[in-house]
Amino acid sequence: MTVPAAETWLQVRPQGLYCVPGDFFIDPLRAVPRPVITHAHADHARPGHGAVLASAETLALMRARLGAGAAGASQQPAGLGEALTLGEVRLWLAPAGHVLGSAQVAMEYRGRRVVVSGDYKRAADPTCAGFEPVRCDVFVTEATFALPVFRHPPAGREIAKLLASLALFPERSHLIGCYALGKCQRVIALLRQAGWQRPIYLHGALMPLCRLYEAFGVPLGDLRPLAGATRADLAGAIVLAPPSAQTDRGTGRLTDPVTALTSGWMQVRARARARGVELPLVISDHADWDALNATIDETGAAEVWVTHGAEAALIHAATRRGVRARALRLVGYGEEAGEDGGGRQ
Amino acid sequence: MRPFAALLERLAFTHARGAKLALLQRYFAATPDPDRGFGLAALTGGLRLATARPAQIRALIAARTDPELFAFSYDHVGDLAETVALMWPGGSPGGEPPGLAEVIGELERAPRSEVPARLAAWLDRCDASERLALLKLITGGLRVGVSARLAKVALAGLGDGRVSVEEIEEVWHALAPPYGALFAWLEGRGERPDPAGAPSFRPPMLAHPLEAEDFARLDLADYRAEWKWDGVRVQLAAGPRGRALFSRGAEDISAAFPDIVAAMAFAAVLDGELLVVREGAVAPFADLQQRLNRKAPSARLLASHPACVHLYDMLFEGEEDLRALPFDARRARLEAWFARARPARMALSPLVPVSGRAALAALRDGAREAGIEGLMLKRADSPYLAGRPKGLWWKWKRAPLSIDAVMLYAQHGHGRRGGLYSDYTFGLWRDDGVLVPVGKAYSGFTDAELTFLDRWIRAHTVARFGPVREVEKALVLEVAFDAVQRSSRHKSGVALRFPRISRIRTDKPAAEADRLATLLRLIGPGDD
Numbered sequence: 005m006t007v008p009a010a011e012t013w014l015q016v017r018p019q020g021l022y023c024v025p026g027d028f029f030i031d032p033l034r035a036v037p038r039p040v041i042t043h044a045h046a047d048h049a050r051p052g053h054g055a056v057l058a059s060a061e062t063l064a065l066m067r068a069r070l071g072a073g074a075a076g077a078s079q080q081p082a083g084l085g086e087a088l089t090l091g092e093v094r095l096w097l098a099p100a101g102h103v104l105g106s107a108q109v110a111m112e113y114r115g116r117r118v119v120v121s122g123d124y125k126r127a128a129d130p131t132c133a134g135f136e137p138v139r140c141d142v143f144v145t146e147a148t149f150a151l152p153v154f155r156h157p158p159a160g161r162e163i164a165k166l167l168a169s170l171a172l173f174p175e176r177s178h179l180i181g182c183y184a185l186g187k188c189q190r191v192i193a194l195l196r197q198a199g200w201q202r203p204i205y206l207h208g209a210l211m212p213l214c215r216l217y218e219a220f221g222v223p224l225g226d227l228r229p230l231a232g233a234t235r236a237d238l239a240g241a242i243v244l245a246p247p248s249a250q251t252d253r254g255t256g257r258l259t260d261p262v263t264a265l266t267s268g269w270m271q272v273r274a275r276a277r278a279r280g281v282e283l284p285l286v287i288s289d290h291a292d293w294d295a296l297n298a299t300i301d302e303t304g305a306a307e308v309w310v311t312h313g314a315e316a317a318l319i320h321a322a323t324r325r326g327v328r329a330r331a332l333r334l335v336g337y338g339e340e341a342g343e344d345g346g347g348r349q
Numbered sequence: 350m351r352p353f354a355a356l357l358e359r360l361a362f363t364h365a366r367g368a369k370l371a372l373l374q375r376y377f378a379a380t381p382d383p384d385r386g387f388g389l390a391a392l393t394g395g396l397r398l399a400t401a402r403p404a405q406i407r408a409l410i411a412a413r414t415d416p417e418l419f420a421f422s423y424d425h426v427g428d429l430a431e432t433v434a435l436m437w438p439g440g441s442p443g444g445e446p447p448g449l450a451e452v453i454g455e456l457e458r459a460p461r462s463e464v465p466a467r468l469a470a471w472l473d474r475c476d477a478s479e480r481l482a483l484l485k486l487i488t489g490g491l492r493v494g495v496s497a498r499l500a501k502v503a504l505a506g507l508g509d510g511r512v513s514v515e516e517i518e519e520v521w522h523a524l525a526p527p528y529g530a531l532f533a534w535l536e537g538r539g540e541r542p543d544p545a546g547a548p549s550f551r552p553p554m555l556a557h558p559l560e561a562e563d564f565a566r567l568d569l570a571d572y573r574a575e576w577k578w579d580g581v582r583v584q585l586a587a588g589p590r591g592r593a594l595f596s597r598g599a600e601d602i603s604a605a606f607p608d609i610v611a612a613m614a615f616a617a618v619l620d621g622e623l624l625v626v627r628e629g630a631v632a633p634f635a636d637l638q639q640r641l642n643r644k645a646p647s648a649r650l651l652a653s654h655p656a657c658v659h660l661y662d663m664l665f666e667g668e669e670d671l672r673a674l675p676f677d678a679r680r681a682r683l684e685a686w687f688a689r690a691r692p693a694r695m696a697l698s699p700l701v702p703v704s705g706r707a708a709l710a711a712l713r714d715g716a717r718e719a720g721i722e723g724l725m726l727k728r729a730d731s732p733y734l735a736g737r738p739k740g741l742w743w744k745w746k747r748a749p750l751s752i753d754a755v756m757l758y759a760q761h762g763h764g765r766r767g768g769l770y771s772d773y774t775f776g777l778w779r780d781d782g783v784l785v786p787v788g789k790a791y792s793g794f795t796d797a798e799l800t801f802l803d804r805w806i807r808a809h810t811v812a813r814f815g816p817v818r819e820v821e822k823a824l825v826l827e828v829a830f831d832a833v834q835r836s837s838r839h840k841s842g843v844a845l846r847f848p849r850i851s852r853i854r855t856d857k858p859a860a861e862a863d864r865l866a867t868l869l870r871l872i873g874p875g876d877d
Contacts, residue, residue, distance in 0.1 A: 152414065153422045153435035155477070169359075172375055173368070260365075271435065271477075272426050273361060274769055280796065282362050317421040324415070 007115050010142045010307070014111075014118055016334060021120065021144075025113050026093035028057070030120050033334075039076075040095070042122025043106035044069060044185060051075070057082055057090075059097055061105025061220055065185060068216050084133065100124040101135035102289050103186030104217055110138050119303060120144040125288065126295040127159060130193040131186070131222045135299075143305035144332065147313030148290040149268050156268055156292040162285040163194045166242075169262055169283055174240045178283070179261040181247035184210050186289050187266055188244055189217045192224045194287075195242065205230045205238065207245035235259070247279075268292070297321055350446040350475060352380045353388045354482035360493040369495060373503035377532075384449040386527025389504075391449075391486055393497040394600055395526055398456040401487045403429055405465045409472075413438050427761040427769070430488055434481035437472050446475040450527065452483065497599050508535040515735050518552050518599060520544045548586035548593040550601075551618060551664050551672070552735035556725060556742035563743065564706070567726070573676060574701040574709065575661055576716070577723040577744055578622035579634050579832070579846070581641065583658060585621065587613040588667075594623075605644055608656050612693040617686065620662035620733075622698065624720060625654050631720025633834045634846055659698040660687065661725075664733055672733035679733065713747050722831055723747045749829040750871060752777065752863045753854055756824045757786055759806040760817050770806040770818065771799055773850070775826055777841070777865040785865060787841045790828055793849030801853065825854035825862050833871050843868060 013024045020032035028038040035052035042048055042058075044065035049058075056063065056076030060083075066075040082088060084107060087096045092114075097107035102123040109120040119140040126135050149156075170178055182188045188210050195204065203226040206214065214224055230243055238258060247265060265281045268288030276284035291299060300308050300322055307328040310318050315331040322329035356376045363369050373392075377385050390396045410419060410433045419436065426432040455467055468487055472480050485491050498514075501521070505514040512535055523544040524531050533539030557563075582597040592613045594603045603610050606623070625632040625640060632654070640646060640654050663683040664672050671679050680700070687697050701724065703709055713724045723746035731741040754775035761770060772791050776784040794802065809821040829851040836844035843865075 151422050151425055152418050153426055153432060155435070157477070165355075172371060273431060274427055276362060278769060278796065278800065282364075282368070283359075284362060314421065314425070317418055320417050320421075321415070 008113075010116055010118050013113055014142075014144075016332060021332070021334060023090075023093060023111060023113075026090040026095065026111065028090055030109055031122065038090075040109055041066070042100065042109060042120070043102055045103070045123070048122065049075075054078070055080060057088075059084065059105040059107050062107070063105075064216060064220070065105060065213065068212055069185070098136050098138050099133035101126065101129060101132060104132045104189070104220060104222065106132060106186075108135075108138060110140065116141045118142040118144065119305075121146055121299075123148070123290060124299070125291050126299065127156065129190055129289070130197060131189045131217060137299060137302040139304045141305060142307045142309060143300060143303040144309045144311060145296060145300060145318075146290065147296065147310045147315050147318045149288065149292050150296055150310070150314040150318035152293045152317070154268060154271055154292045155294055156271070156288050157286055159190075159194055159287050160198065162266075162287050163191075163198045166195075166264060166283065166285060167198060167200065169264075170240060170242070173262055177238045177241050177243050177258045177261040179243045179245060179258055179263050180285070181263070181265040181281075182210075182244055184246050185213050187287070189214055189222060189224060190289065191244065191266055191287065192227070193222065196223075196225050200242070201225065202241070203228045203237075205233050205241055205243040207243070207249050209246050209249065210244055297325075300327060301325070350449055350452065350471075350479045350482060352376060353384070353391070353449050354446075354475075354479040356388070357482045357485070357491065357493055358478050360495060364494070366499070369499060370503050370506060373495065373500060374506050377503060377507050382529055382532060383527035386529060386532065387449045387453045389500060389528055390453075390526035391491060392493070392495050393500050396453065398453065398487070398489075399459050399461045399464050400456075400489050401464050401468055403488065406430065406433055406468075406484065406488065409433070409465055409469050410436060430484035430490070431481055434477050434484055437477075437480055439473060446479045447471050452486070453526075456487070504531070504535055507532075508537070511535070511537060515552055516541075518735075519549055521599060522549045522593065522595075522601065523547045545590065548588060548591045548618075550584060550586065550593075550595045550599045552599075553582065553584060553597055553620060554662075554731075554733050554735065554742060555597075555737040556727075556744040557737060557739065559726065559743040559745040564710075564745070567743075569703050569706060569709065571728055571730070572703065572726045572743075573680070573729050574703050574712075575698050575725045575727065576701060576721050577725045577746065578624060578631070578659055578698070579720050579722040580622040580624035580631075580637055580659075583621060583623045584664075585609070585613055585617075585619040585658065587618075588616040602641075605640060605646060606656050607646070608651055609658060609694055612695065615690050615692060616667045617663060617690075618665035619658075619660050619683075620664060621658040621660040621695070624657050624659060626657035626696075627655065633720070633832075633844070635834070635836070635844060656694065658695045660695055661698040662733065675730040675732060676727050677729045713745055716747055746831075749831055749851075750833065751827055751829045751851060752787075752868055753825050753857060753861070754787065754828050755784055755822050755859045755862045756806075756820055756826055757784060757822065758817050758819050759802075769799060769803045771803070773802070773826065775828060777863050777868060779865050784822055785841045787839070787843055787865065787868065788828070788830070788845040788848045790826070790848045790850050793829065793851055794853070798850070798853055823859050825857040825859055826850050827852040827854055833868060835872060841865060843872070 015022050019029055019034045019036050021030045028040050029036045030040050031042055031048040032039050037054035039053045040057045041062055044062045049066050051070045051074035053076045055078045057080045060081040063079045063081055082097050084097050084099050087094055094112040096110050098110055100106040100108045100122050102125055108122055111118050117140040119138045123146050124135050182191050192204055205228050207230050214227055218224055262282050264283035264285050265279055266285045266287040268290055270276045270284035270286045308322050309332040311332045311334050319329040359372050414436055422436055423432045471483055501514050501517045504517055505512055520542045523542055530542045534541050584595040586593050592610050593601050594606050594609055596602050625636040636654050663679050666686055726743040728741045754777055756773050757776045758774040759770040760772040774786050774789050776786045779785050806818055806820055810818045811821055812819040828848050830845040830848040832846040834844050
C-alpha cells in the first residue's frame with residue numbers, strides 16, 4: 005500500500021485547513037459544519053459553527069466569549085490524549101501550553117501522522133497544561149515570533165521589573181495592557197507567585213474569563229472590578245485592562261498611571277514606542293525563536309508546514325537542518341486585537 | 350553594566366521629566382562608585398572612548414549568525430545595535446556581566462584595533478538588555494533623552510537640597526569621570542570640589558518664544574532688540590587659568606573650534622552665537638553643521654569654513670561678575686571692552702533699532718537672509734539669570750515657510766523609530782513635469798500620523814533599494830521649513846533649513862503640489 009502524501013489529504017481551502025478523509029476543518033476562518041478548534045482566541049474560534057470538537061476548557065471559553073448560541077450548534081469535548089475516530093482519521097488532542105484548554109491536533113491517516121500545533125509556547129505557565137511534543141511525520145507550526153531576535157526572557161524577570169517600578173513609583177497606578185484570554189490570567193498568576201498578594205483591579209472586560217479560569221481550578225487571588233475602586237485604592241495598585249481599553253473612560257480616571265503592555269512584540273523597542281508604552285514587558289504566550297526550532301526538532305518531523313508569522317526565516321532555518329519546510333498560506337489569523345495583531349503591518 | 354542597562358531601558362520609554370528624574374536619582378543613589386560616575390559620564394557625554402564602527406559590529410555578528418537570518422532580523426528591527434543585541438547567540442541570563450568601570454577602563458586603554466574582540470567577549474557575558482546598553486555605549490549613541498542639565502538636576506536631588514543645580518554647574522568643568530569628589534560633596538561626605546584650574550561654565554539665560562498675544566502686551570520702550578542668529582549658542586570662558594568654548598548644554602566644544610579658542614586671548618566670560626562667516630557674510634547653517642560634526646577639524650576645513658562668534662552679552666569681565674547688572678549696563682561694558690580688546694574672529698551682535706510695533710514686525714518678517722531666523726527682545730533692565738525666567742527675554746522667530754510636496758521615497762527610521770518608515774524624501778514639480786527631490790524630513794508628525802504614513806508607504810511601494818522604498822507619487826505632504834538656500838550638493842539646486850512635516854494633505858492630488866520654481870522664488874536675490 006502506498007502512503008499518500010500529507011498534502012493530498014490535508015488541504016488549504018478558503019475556509020481554512022481541511023482534512024479530507026475526516027471531513028473536518030481545523031480552526032476554520034468561517035462557519036463550517038465540522039470544526040476542530042485548538043483554542044478559544046477569536047481568530048481561531050469563530051462563531052456559528054456546526055458540531056464543534058475541542059477540549060472542555062476551550063468549549064467553555066467559547067461559550068463565555070461567543071454566547072452559548074454562537075459557540076457551535078453542538079459541542080463535543082475531547083480529553084487531552086483521548087483518541088477519537090473521525091471518518092477515516094484517528095485524532096487526538098495534545099496540550100499546547102498557549103492558554104487554558106489550548107491543544108495541538110494530532111491526526112493519523114494511512115500510516116502517516118500530522119500534528120497541527122495551533123498556537124503554543126514552551127515556557128512554564130501556571131494557568132495551563134504544558135506543551136507536549138508529539139512525534140510526527142509532518143508538523144504544522146505557528147511562526148508568530150519566528151525571527152532570531154525574539155528570545156523571550158524568563159517571565160519572572162519581567163514581573164520583577166514591574167515590581168521594581170511599583171517600588172520606585174509607589175503613588176502611581178500601574179496599568180497593564182494584557183489580552184483578556186490567557187495573558188491576563190497568566191500575569192495575575194505570575195504576580196501571585198512573585199508574592200504580590202494585594203488586590204488586583206480589573207477592567208470590566210477581564211473579569212468573566214478570570215472567574216472561568218478559577219472555576220477550572222486556577223486560583224487568582226483577590227480580584228476587584230476597577231469600576232468600584234476609589235482613587236486611594238488605585239494609588240500604587242496594579243490595574244489590568246485589555247490593550248485597546250488603556251485609554252478609555254474606565255481607565256481614564258487613573259491619575260498619571262505607568263502604562264505597561266505585556267507582549268512578545270515588546271522585545272523590539274520601536275514597536276513598544278509606537279504603542280506609547282512606558283513599561284514594556286516581554287511576556288508572550290507564543291514560542292520564541294529557540295523554542296520553535298527546538299520543537300520542530302523534537303517532533304522528529306521530516307517535513308514542516310509553517311503558518312502565520314515570519315515564515316521565511318523559520319523555513320530557512322529548518323531547511324538548513326535538513327527538514328523540508330514550506331509556507332502554508334492561511335490568511336486571517338492574528339487578527340484578534342491580541343498579541344498576534346500587534347505585529348502585523 | 351546591569352543597573353546601567355536597566356536605567357537605559359526605562360529611560361528609553363519614559364518621557365515625563367519627573368519620572369526621568371526619579372529613575373536617575375534611584376540609579377545614582379543605588380549604584381556604587383565608580384560605576385555610577387561612569388554612568389553619569391556616559392549620559393552627559395563626558396567619555397572619550399575607543400569606539401567601534403558599525404562595520405565592525407556587523408563583522409562580529411556575521412561571524413556568529415546566518416547572514417539571511419540576520420538580514421530578516423535587521424529588516425524587522427531596523428536598528429543595528431538592537432538587532433545584534435537581540436540575536437547575539439548564547440548569552441547567559443544569570444551570568445555576571447562586566448561592570449561599567451571595567452568596560453570604560455579597558456576602552457580608555459585599548460587600541461582601537463582590539464575593541465571588537467573585547468566587545469565580543471563582554472557580549473558573551475551579558476543578557477539582551479545589557480548587550481544593547483554596551484553596544485550603544487561603544488557606538489556612541491545612547492540617545493535616551495537625558496540632557497546634561499537633567500542629570501545635574503537629578504544629582505542636586507541626591508544632596509537633599511544641600512547643593513543646587515547651579516552650584517553643580519559652576520564646579521562641573523573642574524570634575525572628571527568617575528566624579529568621586531562630586532558624589533562625596535553631594536552626599537555630605539566631602540568638601541565642595543575646587544573649580545580653580547579650569548574655566549567653568551555658567552548656566553545661560555534663555556528666552557521664551559514670543560506669541561502674538563505676548564507681543565501685543567509688551568511695552569516696547571522697555572525692550573532692546575537683536576537679531577536672532579541661526580547658529581549655535583555658545584559661552585566663551587577665558588582667563589589666566591585657561592580657555593573653553595561651551596555649548597548651551599554645557600558641553601565643552603573647544604576641540605572642534607581651535608580657531609575661536611586661539612582668538613580668546615582675554616579674561617572674560619561672554620555669551621554669543623557661533624556662526625560660519627566668510628568675508629563678513631554669515632553662511633547657511635549647513636556650513637556650521639560641517640564644523641560641528643568634526644571633533645578635530647582639518648586645516649582645510651578651518652580655512653574653508655571659518656568660524657566666528659557674534660557677541661551679545663558679558664557675564665564676567667576679569668574676575669568681576671556682571672550678571673546682576675541690568676542688560677543695558679552689561680551691554681555698555683561689552684561694547685567698551687570690545688572696543689579695547691578687539692578680539693579676532695568676533696563681532697558685536699548689533700542692537701536693532703526699535704521704532705514701533707509695525708516696523709519691528711516688518712523687520713522680523715523680512716529677515717530672510719542666511720543666518721538670521723528672527724529677532725530677540727530683551728528687557729533693558731534684565732539681570733542675567735540662569736534658566737528661562739518669564740517675561741525678560743523673548744525669541745521671536747519669523748513664521749516658517751511651507752510648500753506642498755510629493756512623497757518620493759521612504760526609509761526606515763533608526764534608533765527611536767526603528768522598524769517604522771519615518772524618513773521621507775519629498776519633491777516638487779519641475780516645469781518639464783518631472784518631480785525632483787528637494788529635501789528629506791524626519792519630524793513634525795504625530796505618532797498617529799507616523800502610523801498612517803508607515804501603512805501608506807507599505808501599501809504604495811513601487812520599488813525597493815536596500816532600506817529605501819520608492820512610493821507611488823500620490824501623497825502630498827505640507828512641509829514647513831525655516832529657510833531655503835541655493836546648494837550645489839542637491840540635485841534640485843536648493844537646500845531647505847529644518848524641513849518638517851506639518852500636515853498630510855490626503856485631500857490634495859499630487860498634480861497640484863507646488864512647483865520647484867515657486868521654491869526658487871523664495872530665495873532672496875542677494876543670496877546667489
